[in-house]
Amino acid sequence: MGDPALSRRGFLAASAAAGLGITALSACGGDSDGGSSGTTTIEWWNISTTQPTKDVWAALARKFEKQNPTVKIKIVQLENDAYKSKMTALTASGKLPDIFHTWGGGVLEQQVDAGLVEDLTGSTKAFADGLLPVAKEPYLLDGKLYGIPFDIGMVGFWYNKALFKKAGIAEPPTTWSGFLDAVSKLKAAEVTPIALAGKETWTGMYYWAYLAMRTAGIEALAKADADNDFSGPDFVRAGEHLTALVDLEPFQKGFLGASYSTPTGQAAAVGNGKAAMELMGQWAPVVEADAGKGLGDDLGFFPFPAVEGGKGTITEVFGGGGGHALRRGAPQAAVDFLEFFASEATDRELVKETGVLPVVPAAEAALTDANLQAVQKQLKGTTGFQLYLDQAYAPALGQEINTSVGALIAGSKSPGQVAESITKTAKEEQ
Amino acid sequence: MASTFLPDKRTGPETDLSPPPTSAARGRRRRRARHWLTAVGFQVPALVLFGVLVLLPILFAVYAAFFRWGGFGMPSDFVGGDNFVRLFQDPVFLGDLWRCFLLVALSLVLQLPFALALAVALNQRVRGRAVYRMLFFAPYVLSEAITGVLFAMIFAPGEGLADELLGKVGLEGLGGEWFADPDMVMATLFLVMTWKYFGFHMMLHLAGLQSIPKELTEAALIDGAGPWQRFRNVTLPLLAPTLRISIFLSVIGAIQLFDLVWVITQGGPDHHSETMAVTMFQYGFKRYQVGYASAISVVMFGISLVFALAYQRFVLRRDLEGATTTMRGGGK
Numbered sequence: 001m002g003d004p005a006l007s008r009r010g011f012l013a014a015s016a017a018a019g020l021g022i023t024a025l026s027a028c029g030g031d032s033d034g035g036s037s038g039t040t041t042i043e044w045w046n047i048s049t050t051q052p053t054k055d056v057w058a059a060l061a062r063k064f065e066k067q068n069p070t071v072k073i074k075i076v077q078l079e080n081d082a083y084k085s086k087m088t089a090l091t092a093s094g095k096l097p098d099i100f101h102t103w104g105g106g107v108l109e110q111q112v113d114a115g116l117v118e119d120l121t122g123s124t125k126a127f128a129d130g131l132l133p134v135a136k137e138p139y140l141l142d143g144k145l146y147g148i149p150f151d152i153g154m155v156g157f158w159y160n161k162a163l164f165k166k167a168g169i170a171e172p173p174t175t176w177s178g179f180l181d182a183v184s185k186l187k188a189a190e191v192t193p194i195a196l197a198g199k200e201t202w203t204g205m206y207y208w209a210y211l212a213m214r215t216a217g218i219e220a221l222a223k224a225d226a227d228n229d230f231s232g233p234d235f236v237r238a239g240e241h242l243t244a245l246v247d248l249e250p251f252q253k254g255f256l257g258a259s260y261s262t263p264t265g266q267a268a269a270v271g272n273g274k275a276a277m278e279l280m281g282q283w284a285p286v287v288e289a290d291a292g293k294g295l296g297d298d299l300g301f302f303p304f305p306a307v308e309g310g311k312g313t314i315t316e317v318f319g320g321g322g323g324h325a326l327r328r329g330a331p332q333a334a335v336d337f338l339e340f341f342a343s344e345a346t347d348r349e350l351v352k353e354t355g356v357l358p359v360v361p362a363a364e365a366a367l368t369d370a371n372l373q374a375v376q377k378q379l380k381g382t383t384g385f386q387l388y389l390d391q392a393y394a395p396a397l398g399q400e401i402n403t404s405v406g407a408l409i410a411g412s413k414s415p416g417q418v419a420e421s422i423t424k425t426a427k428e429e430q
Numbered sequence: 431m432a433s434t435f436l437p438d439k440r441t442g443p444e445t446d447l448s449p450p451p452t453s454a455a456r457g458r459r460r461r462r463a464r465h466w467l468t469a470v471g472f473q474v475p476a477l478v479l480f481g482v483l484v485l486l487p488i489l490f491a492v493y494a495a496f497f498r499w500g501g502f503g504m505p506s507d508f509v510g511g512d513n514f515v516r517l518f519q520d521p522v523f524l525g526d527l528w529r530c531f532l533l534v535a536l537s538l539v540l541q542l543p544f545a546l547a548l549a550v551a552l553n554q555r556v557r558g559r560a561v562y563r564m565l566f567f568a569p570y571v572l573s574e575a576i577t578g579v580l581f582a583m584i585f586a587p588g589e590g591l592a593d594e595l596l597g598k599v600g601l602e603g604l605g606g607e608w609f610a611d612p613d614m615v616m617a618t619l620f621l622v623m624t625w626k627y628f629g630f631h632m633m634l635h636l637a638g639l640q641s642i643p644k645e646l647t648e649a650a651l652i653d654g655a656g657p658w659q660r661f662r663n664v665t666l667p668l669l670a671p672t673l674r675i676s677i678f679l680s681v682i683g684a685i686q687l688f689d690l691v692w693v694i695t696q697g698g699p700d701h702h703s704e705t706m707a708v709t710m711f712q713y714g715f716k717r718y719q720v721g722y723a724s725a726i727s728v729v730m731f732g733i734s735l736v737f738a739l740a741y742q743r744f745v746l747r748r749d750l751e752g753a754t755t756t757m758r759g760g761g762k
Contacts, residue, residue: 089502198610199696199699254610255610256610257699396717396718
């Protein structure tokens, strides 16, 4: 599955190197404006460099060209990290591609603030209103829509039903104390409760982010970013809840050095039945089967539990997806393409062929996997949405959250110190 | 006083107070000017490249180190020495310095003597010594990234080759979490570094040993010197220039260590294997705090420069007689 989130997280050195090569090539690309023969050429920058997505998307572009004979689509594909740095450079230079991949959040906001992004609220209203509301969340800034999603996903617990049964846990926990209880039961049954990739600190950040959402609430997270102040008691409490989990020693042996997607990493530990669960995005089943054996029917999904006395609810989700935005002043053909790409027919194909979750409610039927259906159900019932922190916040702040939560899990920082160092970085960045 | 009495190099414009030069002297000066022009002509392309690709980036990094700067556009938010103040208050960076020192010390105390011992052993007539030399040198040829991936797998806690092997011979107690253990990560890393680089130093030492004339050792033998005395009083002093280079390369390598660490641990767990270069990368390319990252690279550059100059001035002086850093006149 060519999941953007997966490739975003995944493969560092080799893929980055490959991507840089493409960056160099694409730098030679010419202007996107139409030729004299009456055809419009639009440039479409995306990060779908992996199969089968790459071919599916290329075929979709050809299909659109056939339906619109006067439009030519030029596809520029960059590997994830290369794309991010290239886009940062383009944003600084003030000229973006006609159609470009976006994750929404802080980066999109910067581009919007620089006056480089087309406001799509009016021009796409006809079809955008019918899209799954939560999928549009990352691209909504001050009530205006700046991107059209093609994928949406969320983080939750992926668990091994057989191991839960072995430990005598009848139902997945819905509260944090119930969760800690389940962890203790798994330990008592000599099962490693949780797999964690401690080397890649973003995996630990998921716990803190969800706990902060559950204790302080989504609005508090947005306010903390705006005020550069994460030192409130609710954020400290989020850290304390995480410490309570860490104190149970729930993670696999040597987790501090573990990667996410390698054969000895987090996903493989769950996929091979060596650990009972992991907190991960909707791409988890694919990586578990790729890095390990995969759990098949034993794999289950449950949302991050609610925290007793917290301001958040269990129906608020932490996640993100992928979408497309347009440069300011992009030709009408680009809007037409967005409409084509968000049509039911296209979305069905994307869901079926490339494994993304549907953003068009009618395309849901194409979703056959029981686990992804569970994720979809959760997404449909969402009452609040928090974008991945490293996309919602400035890079330095996102990284600082990752590292200091990593330090908390390694036992070298207290919950108070975590809140303090995050606040310090936020203030330096402002 | 005729200019011809002065040493050649003094005939500069400042000595033109002397009477008008003879036509012979003028001719010579013109020839020298032409000669100088030719030399400059040949050097300009190299100097321009060196300036644009080496000097300019260094100067720009120094400049950027005084700004808070995200890496795009020109730096504009001048913060003075703040980045450096912050740097030397950051426990991670201070830890980097300590770990750098640790690696240098371990290299000098363990890795180099080990390489030297092997070189001496393989300088004897040993059956199959060419094979041994090649085998020991092989790790050095391997890329750092591949070495990193390889050892991350070998030292995977519980299921890696290292733990399996220790288990097979009944030494489970010696196994552990290797790179995942904050207290063990540096030792494990040093083990991998030694594996990777001892072959290179062994080769250096071997080359040095082979350049020592046999007659000297023979003479010592005839004088009745034992094996240790021959090594201590003949081989070692004559090998000293090679050892000094070996030490120099070890230290510079430790200051700049990046790829191995990045591939294996990314500086973790919890900064316990982070080096200056890793910290710099984190800030420059993950957090986009390029000004601060520049400050780190400037400090790294400073440490390397001071060490390199001091080492050449005081330790390598005899080996590099007449090179740039000896402040004596070129003629001597």
